[in-house]
Amino acid sequence: MKIPIEKRVNDPLILSLIEQNEYAAAAAHLFELQIKNWSLMKTNYDAMKDVKTKSFWYDGFKLNVQFNPGRIKSTSAFVDENSIANRPCFLCIKNLPEEQTGIIIKDKFILLCNPYPILPQHFTIAVLEHEPQAIAEYFSDFLELGKILSNKYSLIYNGPACGASAPDHLHFQACTRNFIPIENDIHQMKNDYGKVIHEVEDGTITFINDGLRRIIFMESTHQLFIENNFSKIVKIYGEQTGSKSEPMLNLVCSYDQEFGWRLIIFLRSKHRPEHYFNNDPDKILISPAAIDLGGMIITPREEDFTKIGEKLLQKLIDEVSLDSIRFQLITNLFEQS
Numbered sequence: 001m002k003i004p005i006e007k008r009v010n011d012p013l014i015l016s017l018i019e020q021n022e023y024a025a026a027a028a029h030l031f032e033l034q035i036k037n038w039s040l041m042k043t044n045y046d047a048m049k050d051v052k053t054k055s056f057w058y059d060g061f062k063l064n065v066q067f068n069p070g071r072i073k074s075t076s077a078f079v080d081e082n083s084i085a086n087r088p089c090f091l092c093i094k095n096l097p098e099e100q101t102g103i104i105i106k107d108k109f110i111l112l113c114n115p116y117p118i119l120p121q122h123f124t125i126a127v128l129e130h131e132p133q134a135i136a137e138y139f140s141d142f143l144e145l146g147k148i149l150s151n152k153y154s155l156i157y158n159g160p161a162c163g164a165s166a167p168d169h170l171h172f173q174a175c176t177r178n179f180i181p182i183e184n185d186i187h188q189m190k191n192d193y194g195k196v197i198h199e200v201e202d203g204t205i206t207f208i209n210d211g212l213r214r215i216i217f218m219e220s221t222h223q224l225f226i227e228n229n230f231s232k233i234v235k236i237y238g239e240q241t242g243s244k245s246e247p248m249l250n251l252v253c254s255y256d257q258e259f260g261w262r263l264i265i266f267l268r269s270k271h272r273p274e275h276y277f278n279n280d281p282d283k284i285l286i287s288p289a290a291i292d293l294g295g296m297i298i299t300p301r302e303e304d305f306t307k308i309g310e311k312l313l314q315k316l317i318d319e320v321s322l323d324s325i326r327f328q329l330i331t332n333l334f335e336q337s
Helices: 012-019 023-037 039-048 069-075 081-085 136-148 181-193 223-241 302-307 310-320 324-336
Strands: 052-058 061-067 103-105 109-113 122-127 153-158 171-176 194-200 203-209 214-220 249-256 260-267 296-299
Touching: 012 023, 023 039, 023 103, 023 109, 039 069, 052 302, 052 310, 061 181, 061 302, 061 310, 136 153, 136 171, 136 223, 136 249, 136 260, 181 194, 181 203, 181 214, 181 249, 181 260, 194 324, 203 223, 203 324, 214 223, 223 260, 223 324, 296 302, 296 310
Parallel strands: 061 296
Antiparallel strands: 052 061, 103 109, 109 122, 122 171, 153 171, 153 249, 194 203, 203 214, 214 260, 249 260
């Protein structure tokens, strides 16, 4: 696909960094350029300095709740087929804002600054062609992108039915590494709530039920270990949940030069909790995706931020996560495979 020249970043430093395969540094510099030259982005990142956050400690892990009114559009997005069909795709090159430029990666993706941030630096990585959100054919790319951006960023994938705001256009997110609480808590959770199902010299797979979320945690220095076992997990998971296409999942991926990939897989039961559909004052506008399940729950309305306490938060997260019975069944089936 030929990318319009005005949408390719032309900064000499960024181009030099790309030639050296220093994509994380290039992304960081793109961020600085865009925040200087794009008023919408600057306004929204400046507003991040004033977001309110409160934390709840559970046994061995933490969940943060963030009041972020800038995320109202994403949280309340209509993602049904009719709504998507009647709006222009905001990830297609031809529909990008005039001020927005990006970094082309592997002649397949464009890395863009996200003008509606949750984290200190927040990017969208969209496939150049317009095609539906589905991880199967792009999972190896997902891991490779996680590796080349690993100096500064973690990678995120939201399934088309559980958090993707553009389920019609395949995309990932990249965000400030270790800012999502679960990235710091996962090893403690593995020890406290995990069952190691598969362990070899260069890889480990742990199934984790912390009482709120049902998680599969994969660690390996070898990409094929991650790819092959991910395919096996998705097959078993899809069969047990009756999914006709991709089963509901969210992913957080990071890479370390010494220890390799860390892939966190959240298994889901539904897109949004019941409180989302209630009328006020019982409505709570929370639509959990990977960042939320990772411990940074976004509330675009202040009244929801105020009313959320430890028990209500636990209920909301548990409700959208796969139930413990089916999780145990999937655990058993994977262990036997």
